[in-house]
Amino acid sequence: MSEEEFRESGGRNTVFIGRQKPVMSYVLTTLTCLNNSPDVILKARGAAISLAVDVAQITIHRFAPGLRVADIKLGTEQLQSEEGGTRNVSSIEIRLTYPPEGQGEAAKA
Template identity: 50%
Template structure:
């Protein structure tokens, strides 16, 4: 996932600094209308993205709801505040309907 190939679409949840349940709710709303949703994060938000995907998959496990699909990891090169280029890790987790 490089900065040049970002495809902003309605079936993507970008993880930031909000509470985890805000992202879980957003993903579940999108999954009500779409067969799958991508959860994307970079840097320190990667752990929060994994938590969001796990909450969705585990909480809906008994009802046959959603499962985790493909997981993509990578890195982006960003410019820091002091002007130097640095690499930042990225993750994209696919969550999809199972039934």
């Protein structure tokens, strides 16, 4: 997947995680997406992968206890380097969603 495809593959419920903003900025964006949709996808590449995991964990444990990790996709993308060659960059997609009624923690007890 090229960089253009990566950016275009996001929908309204997709948050692209980078290294430019503080983690709480991405958490707020994630919560805003969850107000409009029952699920949200966090996407990150390279060094931002650990930040995406932090965003998911902070969102779940501090702000949305009913939220669950529905799916995690890992991948490697080949990008053009500045020297003209290609380089491999790891990527992650984390899908967060609320479980259907009756399938949350209370149903397990």
